[in-house]
Amino acid sequence: MRISALPREEYLLPGNAACHGCASSMCLRTVLKALGKNTVLIVPASCTSVYQGMFPNSAIAVPVFNTAFASAAATASGIKASLLQQGIDANVVVWAGDGGTYDIGLQALSGAAERNEDIIYICYNNEMYSNTGIQRSGATPYGAWTTTTWSGKKEHRKDVAELMMSHEVPYVATASAGYLADLYQKVKKAKKMEGFRYIEILSPCPPGWRYPMEKTVEIGKLAVETGMWILYEYEEGHFRLTGVSKAIAEGRRKMKDIGEYLFAQGRFAHLSDGDVVKIREYVEDRWRKLVKMESDMHAASAKFYV
Amino acid sequence: MKSNTTRAVRIITGNQAAALAAKNAKVRVVAAYPITPATPVVEELSKMVETGEMKAHFILVESEHSAMAACIGASAAGSRTFTATSSHGLAYMHELLHYATNARTPVVMAVANRAIGPGWNIWADLSDSISQRDTGWMQFYCSDNQEIYDTIIMAYRIAEHRDVLLPAMVCYDGFVLSHTAMPIEITDVNDFIDEYHPVWRLDFDEPSTHGNILPPDYFMELRREVCEAHERALKVMKEVEREFYEYSGRLTPLILEEYRLEDADVAMVTMGAISSEAKIAVDELRKRGVKAGLLRLKAFRPFPKQEVVEKLGSVEKVYVFDRSVSPGFDGQLFSELKAVLWDLRSPPEVYGRIVGLGGRDVTSRVFEKAVLGELDKKWVMEVIY
């Protein structure tokens, strides 16, 4: 799509309190352009609680309801129920970090997904608790330095987008701050659908990942180009890779070496060769799994038509 | 009294009374999670919503934490909301109880009072809601099923009043009231309570942000406002109590109830279902020549300081009975009552007794014996009948 097609309206106002080169604010700006004015944002404790600014002012120009850390999906369920009762048609959208999604908020998220609440849940995943100053989360990848994993995290991350697919909600998509037009289109698509929709954005963080502030978009692209982050959509039971991930799977693009991504960031600077091998194997396994998921999908539908 | 008030007496449990009150109070969003002994409220409501008898949206959440979060969200979006819980469920909500207060969302909740484990105990004990004392919720303690029905309906009028804007919990002893059936009048309250008109709600044309950072420059202003709202609530409670009496013909106290206190030398002070047993004790004691009276506190928050001082100003002795305890100190009502009576020039002697924890039965004999000086220990361990 052409960038000029994006609305000029700004719902994230300038002069907010986000760090230099913040991917979360960058993505929120795009997301709000896609959602438009008839949107209420539910924000649990996260960087967004801070960069929206302090009372009596706010940097966000749609209704925002800030809620307790573990409660985003439940609060959104309540707001949606109320709007339905009042006959008000609006996008009820959770905007949460990976802390509020992967860890403390997972129970409420799973509950809302299972109930197929008519809300959009967007997780901006910066792979750690950035707001409290860079601690590990369930989304932190193996090997990454945080202030609670000084020698590097010893476990691989979990994957909530896949968990949402297993909840069989109407729509699941992954996106990256490296591809904002793709993000815009996925949010647009989600907006037109009904039921529970989950979008997870890889949201690089310059101070937490330790790379120069201007490289946010580049890091967001590298994650996808090296297979560390995979772009896909799961729509009414159908799974498909999208964008650069699709091009790599179809052999139209060569996957870049994982080292290009890892060593562009200070949080991985200490990795041993063995660590890199371990991460590479993890990435390859996930690739195989998701590519197989896509081909099984095609095989199944082919069989159906025979 | 309104002539169109239709009266229908039904023999129902406290839980059923709570559910019917929520329905008749025009609750439009319910979010709840079952827990003994409040579960029947949840079941009753879900049935009424499913059959269309109640025009509301029921969110069958996965936890009490989410139940309260959903109620707060729905309230902020402009709906009248209700939930019911007990014990561990209430404890699990704790964070969001604070949230509802500062968010100024007038959620109303039924609490079937129950002990908190371990060991697992599903029986009556006020410790669950008394431990939520400082969350900023208004708290009402009922002593019969009619009161549960009436109080829930009146609670919305108080909570949503623009001078108040505070959440409220209506508490009643688990099993003792929640599962005990008594005849109650299911008054049609259509003309007593209107649809919810929020003072503030999410608005798409004039967007605003609710609950962002409130720095040290402003936080105290909000907290003071919450405390002043509690003070104003006492006034509103008196108005609503009177209005409900005029509407229904029932004087259901919201602040306190007194029984034969005018000329009493000895006053008993209680909350909840045990207050009813205490009334029997008053009569017995009077027969024996002891000028006893009862002060039942209905509202624990806001605490009716002035009213309590007025009622107890001329008695010689006060016995406070707590169906809850603060380990490391005393029964909470006992401590608070002493604090209030300190304002008197010559305060009465005040004694505290811990009774009925975890469902240990409390009969009128306990009160009698305590007043007669036959129970001189703080802890009343025996069931006396």
Added chain:
Amino acid sequence: MGEKLGKKWEIRFHGRGGQGAVTASKILAEAAYLSGFEAQSIPFFGAERRGAPVMAFTRVSYEAIHERSQVYTPDYVIVLDPIILDAVDVFRGLKDGGSIVINTVKSPMDFQFEQGSLLVATVDATGIAIKNNLLVAGTPVVNMPMLGAFLKIFSHIELETLEEVVMKKFGKNGKANVAAVREAYESTVVEKVRGSGKPSTEDVRRKRAVTMPVSTPSPGVAGRTRFWRDFRPEVDYDVCSNCLSCWLHCPESAIQRVGSRIEIDYEFCKGCLVCSAVCPKKAIRVSREVVV
């Protein structure tokens, strides 16, 4: 010891998030303690992120320090960042006759204030940091040279004591930091400067009742974020193809589409340089922000 009883100095640091004001406050407290004083270092945490104005406080005393509150009427002020002078009133509450150390290329006489007179010390700490390669992610870290400059006007701590603490704190970067401390100490210019002597009494903060915790959308919730900018992006319109990539990616909504071209809103641009990095035509030039 008699004349020392009750003697206490309060020092306030002004910097921006990430510049090390808090670290400087702690290192100064450590050096003071090693010099035989009671000492205390207090960070002040606002809600802003990296780049936003921050404060830190150090107390140095002959006696036990019982204060736990912030410093409102400092004896000394240390300004780590030249840009911040426009954003924050760094002179606020500074005692008449007190001292201020400023990281600037200007001279002491260039500063105006409401106190009767102050000892003003100036030092080009940014230049010294660059010269000694004290850079993190390309940004000069000036906190240690600023402590060197401070000792020029604060004689109760020996330069060697400070250097010892700095060596210990910075490990392999210790030498560069110590060199910067010393260079700053030596190049600091100190002058007694007269001010207007007319303190304003106006209360800057208007309070309001808070019934609901509800806020209204407005630009600049974090103030004029141009003060966070170390680097300035500038569009070369001869090269710009108006592809809008910079507009799409600006995390700050500080690039606007005006008619048929884009314009940078320099009031709010924080200088993150994402726009320059994503420009396919290399049409956005970058230069160091100059303080006028």
